[in-house]
Amino acid sequence: MADRVIYATYDDDHTLLEGAKKLVADGVHITDVFSPFPIHGIDPVIGVKHTRLGIVAMMFAVTGLMLAVIGFRYFMIADWPMNIGGKPNFSLLQNYPAFVPVTFEFTVLFAAHGMALTYLLRNKTLPGMPADNPYPRNTDDRFTMEIRLSDNHGMSSDDLHAKIKKTGIVEIEEKDYVVIK
Amino acid sequence: MHKEAAIREPLILGHKTYSDITEDVCRSIEGKAPRAWYIMFGVSLLVGLYGIGCILYLLGTGIGTWGLNKTVEWAWDITNFVWWVGIGHAGTLISAVLLLFRQRWRMAINRSAEAMTIFAVFMAGLFPLIHMGRLWVGYWVLPLPNQFGSLWVNFNSPLLWDVFAISTYLTVSVVFWYIGLIPDFATIRDRAKGALSKKMYGILSFGWSGRAKHWNRFEIVSLVLAGLATPLVFSVHSIVSFDFATSVIPGWHTTIFPPYFVAGAVFSGFAMVQTLLLILRKGMKLEAYIHTKHVEYMNIVIMVTGSIVGVAYLTELFISWYSGVEYESYAFINRATGPYWWAYWSMMTCNVISPQLMWFKKLRRSLLFTFFISIVVNIGMWFERFVIIVTSIHRDYLPSSWSMFYPTWTDIGIFIGTIGIFFAFYLAFARYFPVLAISELKTIVKISGESYKNGTAPGHDDHGGGDHHSTPVVEEAPAVEHKEESTEEE
Numbered sequence: 001m002a003d004r005v006i007y008a009t010y011d012d013d014h015t016l017l018e019g020a021k022k023l024v025a026d027g028v029h030i031t032d033v034f035s036p037f038p039i040h041g042i043d044p045v046i047g048v049k050h051t052r053l054g055i056v057a058m059m060f061a062v063t064g065l066m067l068a069v070i071g072f073r074y075f076m077i078a079d080w081p082m083n084i085g086g087k088p089n090f091s092l093l094q095n096y097p098a099f100v101p102v103t104f105e106f107t108v109l110f111a112a113h114g115m116a117l118t119y120l121l122r123n124k125t126l127p128g129m130p131a132d133n134p135y136p137r138n139t140d141d142r143f144t145m146e147i148r149l150s151d152n153h154g155m156s157s158d159d160l161h162a163k164i165k166k167t168g169i170v171e172i173e174e175k176d177y178v179v180i181k
Numbered sequence: 182m183h184k185e186a187a188i189r190e191p192l193i194l195g196h197k198t199y200s201d202i203t204e205d206v207c208r209s210i211e212g213k214a215p216r217a218w219y220i221m222f223g224v225s226l227l228v229g230l231y232g233i234g235c236i237l238y239l240l241g242t243g244i245g246t247w248g249l250n251k252t253v254e255w256a257w258d259i260t261n262f263v264w265w266v267g268i269g270h271a272g273t274l275i276s277a278v279l280l281l282f283r284q285r286w287r288m289a290i291n292r293s294a295e296a297m298t299i300f301a302v303f304m305a306g307l308f309p310l311i312h313m314g315r316l317w318v319g320y321w322v323l324p325l326p327n328q329f330g331s332l333w334v335n336f337n338s339p340l341l342w343d344v345f346a347i348s349t350y351l352t353v354s355v356v357f358w359y360i361g362l363i364p365d366f367a368t369i370r371d372r373a374k375g376a377l378s379k380k381m382y383g384i385l386s387f388g389w390s391g392r393a394k395h396w397n398r399f400e401i402v403s404l405v406l407a408g409l410a411t412p413l414v415f416s417v418h419s420i421v422s423f424d425f426a427t428s429v430i431p432g433w434h435t436t437i438f439p440p441y442f443v444a445g446a447v448f449s450g451f452a453m454v455q456t457l458l459l460i461l462r463k464g465m466k467l468e469a470y471i472h473t474k475h476v477e478y479m480n481i482v483i484m485v486t487g488s489i490v491g492v493a494y495l496t497e498l499f500i501s502w503y504s505g506v507e508y509e510s511y512a513f514i515n516r517a518t519g520p521y522w523w524a525y526w527s528m529m530t531c532n533v534i535s536p537q538l539m540w541f542k543k544l545r546r547s548l549l550f551t552f553f554i555s556i557v558v559n560i561g562m563w564f565e566r567f568v569i570i571v572t573s574i575h576r577d578y579l580p581s582s583w584s585m586f587y588p589t590w591t592d593i594g595i596f597i598g599t600i601g602i603f604f605a606f607y608l609a610f611a612r613y614f615p616v617l618a619i620s621e622l623k624t625i626v627k628i629s630g631e632s633y634k635n636g637t638a639p640g641h642d643d644h645g646g647g648d649h650h651s652t653p654v655v656e657e658a659p660a661v662e663h664k665e666e667s668t669e670e671e
Contacts, residue, residue, distance in 0.1 A: 036199065036368065037620040038396035051398045057405045075324055075333040084337045098337040101420050105345040108409050112353040116360060119402045120387065123395050125363060129388030136371035138391055139364070141199035181388065 003177035004149040004157065005031075007134045008164045009142050013039045016143040019167030020045045026163055029151040034138040053122075057115035064110025068103045072096075124181050132180035134173075142170075148177060185628050192286055192625060194469040196632035196639070199623050203368055206617045209465045210369060214612055217464065222612075225604035232598005235591050236311055244314045246591040253575050253586040258308045259424075260566040261596050264449070265305035265603075266347065266421055267442075267562060270414055271450025272298025273354050276361075277410035280403065285629055286478050288621040289470045292365075293461060294454045295358040296614065300606040301453070302351045304599040309343070311595070339423035346420040350413055357406045363389045364399070365615040418446040425569065432512035432573030435500070441493035445562060448486035448532070451479050452558035459552045461611060470617055473546050480545035483558065487536025490565075494533060512573055520585060521572040528568050531561020 010016040017039055020030055030046040033039065043050070073092045076082070076099070081089040088094035120126055134144050147160060155163075157174060164172060197205075239246050249256055272295035279287035310319050321327075322344045324334050334341050366386035373379040389395070422442035425433035455476065462471040501513040516525045535557050539545040576583045610616070632638035 033393040034391045035393070035396065036203075036391060037364075037623040038400055039393070040624075042393055043397050046393060048393050048397055051394075051401050053398055053401050054405055057409075071324065072336060076336050080331050080333055082335060082337075084335065087337060095337070101339075101342040101416065101423070102336055102345045104412070104416055105342075105349040108353060108413050109345075109349040112356055112406055112409050115402060115405060116356045119360070119398055123389075123398060125387035125389050125395070127384050127387055131367060131370065131383070131386065131388045131390045133367075133371070133390035139368040139371045139389075140203045 004174060005177040006145075006147045006149070006157070006160055006164065007171075007173045007175070008145040008147065008167070008169045009135065009171040009173075010144075010168065011142060011170045012168075013037075013143055015168045016145065017042055017045070019164075019169070020145065022167055023145075023147075023163060027154065028147060028160065028163060030145050031148045031151055032146040034133045034135075034144045034146070036139050036141060036143075039143070053115055053119055056118045057111045060114025061107050061111035063114070064107040065103060067110070068099070068106040072099045072103075130180055150177075185634070187634060189629070190474045191631035191634050192289065192470075192474065192629035193622065194472055194631050196637065197469065197626055197630055199626070202617075202619055202622050202626065203372070205467065205469070206365075206615050206619050207369055207372055209611070210613060210615065211372070211374075215464070218608065218612065222605060222608045225601045225608060228601025229598055229603075229605050230601075232595055232601055235594030235598055236307075239311060239591055239595065240314075240316055244312070246589060248587045248589045248592055250584055250586070252577055252582050252584040253571055255574065256571050256586045257567075257588055257592045257596060258312045260563065260570050261599065262305050262308035262312075263421055263442075263566045263570075264563050265301045265308070265599065266418065267446035267449040267566075268453045268559075269298045269301035269305060269350075269354075269450065270418060270443075270446035271454045272296070272301075273350070273357065273410050273414050274447055274450065275454070276357065277407040277414065280407040281411060284478075285625050286475050288618050288625060289467075289475055290454065290458060290479070291621075292358075292361065292614075292618045293458060293611070293616050294450075295354065295361075296610045296616075297453060297457055297607060298354055298450075299351070299358060300603050300610075301450075302347065302354065303606070304603050306347055306351065307599060309347075339420060339427050342420045343424060346417045350417045353406070353410060353413060357403075357410055360399070360402060360406070361618055361621075362614065363387050364391065364620045365618065367391065368619050369615060415443055418443045430573055430577075431506070431508040432516070432569065434509075435497060437493055437496055437500075441490065441497075444486045444489035444493065445532075445565060448483060448490055448536070449559060449562035451483050451486070452555040452562070455479055455483070455551055455555035456559065457607065459548060459555070461616060465611065465616060467617065470622065473548070476548060476551050477546050480539045480551055480554075483554075484536045484539035484545070487532060487539075487558070491533040491536075494529065508578070511576075515576055516568055516572045519572065519576070521568065521575070524564050524568050524572065528561055528564040531557045532565060535561070 008019075010019065013035060016033065016035075020033070020042060023030060024045055033042055033046060035042075042048070069092075072095075076095060077089065077092050083089055087098065133139060134146070135142055138144050145164075147164070149157060149160070152160060161172065161174070247256070247258065272291070275287050275294045276291040279291075310316055313319055322334060322341065324336075336342075363386055366382050367389035370379060370382035370386045373382055419439035419442065422438035426435060426438040428434060458471055459476070462468055498513055501509045504510075515521075535554050538550075538554065544550050571586050575585060627633045630638070
C-alpha cells in the first residue's frame with residue numbers, strides 16, 4: 001500500500017510550535033515542517049538533529065590551510081627561491097610572516113566554498129531542482145506539518161485527524177505520499 | 182518567544198503580517214517598472230557603455246592613454262580601485278559583523294548592501310586588471326606552472342596578496358549573498374504567475390522548500406559564513422593598505438594604514454549604502470521597513486568610523502613631524518600646502534568635519550541631510566585615496582623629476598563608466614531580486630514590529646502567538662474565538 005501523508009497547515013509559527021509539542025506528547029511522529037522562515041525551537045520537538053555543517057567547514061578550513069602551507073614551501077622555498085630584498089628565502093618558517101595574509105585568505109576561501117557546496121548538496125538545492133513544499137504559500141505565510149501514516153503505526157488516520165484538529169490548524173489534507181526528490 | 186525592550190524603536194512600522202511583507206517586497210518585481218526606473222537604467226547603461234568603450238580604447242592603444250608619467254605612475258586607476266573596494270566593505274560588514282552582534286536592524290538593509298558590495302568589488306577588480314595593460318595575460322597572477330621555466334608568482338608581494346584577498350572576498354560575498362537569496366527566490370517562485378518567471382525563479386531558487394532541517398542548516402551556514410566573512414572584511418582592506426604601507430614612499434610607509442583604511446572603507450561603504458537606500462526606499466515604497474531609525478543607526482556608524490579616520494589623519498600629521506624624517510615631513514607639508522592643497526582640504530572637510538555633524542540628533546535623523554552628507558562623504562573618500570596616492574609620489578626624492586598628474590578623457594571616461602555600470606547592475610538588482618531579506622524580516626516582525634510592540638496588532642496577545650491574517654480586521658473575530666476554544670480544551 002502506498003504511504004499516505006497528512007498535511008496540517010497553520011497560519012502562525014507559534015501555533016504550529018505549540019501544536020507540535022502537544023502532538024508529540026500525544027505520541028504522534030511529525031516527519032517534517034515546511035515554513036517560510038526558521039521556526040526557533042521546532043528542531044528538538046520534531047527530532048531534527050543539529051547539523052554538522054560546522055564541522056564540515058572546519059575540515060575544509062584545515063584542508064585550505066594545509067594546501068597553502070604546502071604550496072608556499074614548494075613555490076617559494078623548494079622550487080624557485082627568490083631573493084627579494086634579502087628576505088630569508090631558504091626557510092619556510094623564517095619567510096612565513098610574508099605568507100600569513102594569503103594563508104588566511106586561502107583558509108577562508110576553502111572553508112566558505114566547501115561548506116556552501118556541502119550545504120547545497122545535502123539539501124538537494126541545486127539549480128533546476130524541483131521544489132517539494134506541499135503548498136505554494138509555504139514560502140509566504142503558511143506553516144505546514146507533514147505527518148506520514150507509515151511513521152505512526154499505532155494510530156489510524158481518523159485518530160491522527162482528530163488529534164491534529166485540536167491544535168489550531170487552518171487546513172488539513174490527506175493524500176498519497178509522493179517523493180519528488 | 183524573544184521579547185524586545187519596549188523603549189526600543191520598532192524596526193517595522195505599522196501593522197505588517199507575514200504575507201504583507203511578501204507582498205511589499207514582491208510588488209515591484211511582479212508589477213511594471215516605473216518610468217523613472219527606465220530613465221535611470223537607460224542613463225546608467227549609456228554611461229557604462231561609454232566607460233566600456235574607453236576601456237576597449239585603452240586596451241587597444243595602451244596605458245599611455247592615461248595621464249600617467251614617469252613620476253606619477255599610479256593615479257586615478259588605483260584611486261578608483263581603492264575607492265570601489267572601500268565602498269564594497271559595507272555590505273559584508275552589515276551582514277556579517279552585525280549578524281554576529283545580533284543587530285536586527287541589519288535585516289532591512291543587508292540584502293541591498295550586499296548587492297552593492299558585490300557590484301562595487303566588480304568595479305574595483307576591473308582597475309588592477311586593466312592596469313596590467315595586457316588584460317589577456319591576467320592569469321599570470323595565479324601560481325600556475327608556466328612555459329618560462331619554473332618561475333612562480335611572488336608571495337612576498339602585497340600586490341599578490343591583494344589578488345587573493347579581493348578574489349576570496351568577492352566569491353565569499355557572492356556565496357553569502359546567494360545563500361540568503363535562495364529562500365526569497367522560492368517565495369517569488371511560488372507566487373509567480375507567468376510561465377517564464379516561474380521557470381526563471383524556479384532555477385534561481387534551487388528547489389528550496391523550507392523544510393525544518395534545511396532551515397536548521399541555513400542558520401548554521403549563515404552563522405559560520407558570517408564568522409568567516411568578519412575577519413575577511415578586515416583583512417581585505419588591510420591588505421589593500423599594505424600595497425602602500427610596505428613601500429618606502431614617504432606618506433605611504435606608515436604602520437597606521439591598515440586600521441585607518443578599514444575604518445575609511447566602512448565609512449565610505451555606509452555612505453554609499455545611505456545614498457542608494459534613501460532612493461530605493463522611496464522608489465519601492467519600503468518606508469515601513471527602512472525608516473529613520475535605520476538611517477540613524479547607519480549615521481552613527483558613519484560618525485564613529487569618520488572620527489576614526491579623522492584621528493588617523495591627525496596622527497599621520499603628528500608623526501610626520503615627530504619622526505624627524507625630513508622626507509616624511511615634507512610629504513605632509515606638501516599635501517596640505519603644495520599644488521594639491523585643494524584635494525587635501527576637500528578631503529579634510531568632507532571626511533573630518535562632515536561626520537561630526539552627526540552628533541546632532543536632529544541632523545542624523547534628517548533624511549535629506551543624510552543624503553547630502555552621504556554624497557559629500559563619497560566625494561571626500563575619493564579625494565582621500567587621490568591625496569594618498571598622487572600627492573605622495575608627484576614630488577619624489579629628485580626635484581628634477583617632480584611633476585603633476587592631469588587626467589585624460591580616458592581616465593575620466595573609465596571612472597565615470599564604472600559608476601554607470603555599477604548603477605546599471607544595482608538597478609537591475611532592484612528590479613528582479615528581492616531587495617529585502619523577506620524570510621529574515623518575517624522572523625522579527627513580531628518582536629520589533631510597531632503594532633506588536635504597542636499591542637495594536639489584531640488578535641495579538643501576550644505570548645506573542647496571535648492570529649493575524651492579511652484579511653481585514655472585521656473578519657478576524659472567528660479566528661480569535663477559535664483560538665480561545667483551543668486554549669480551553671487544554
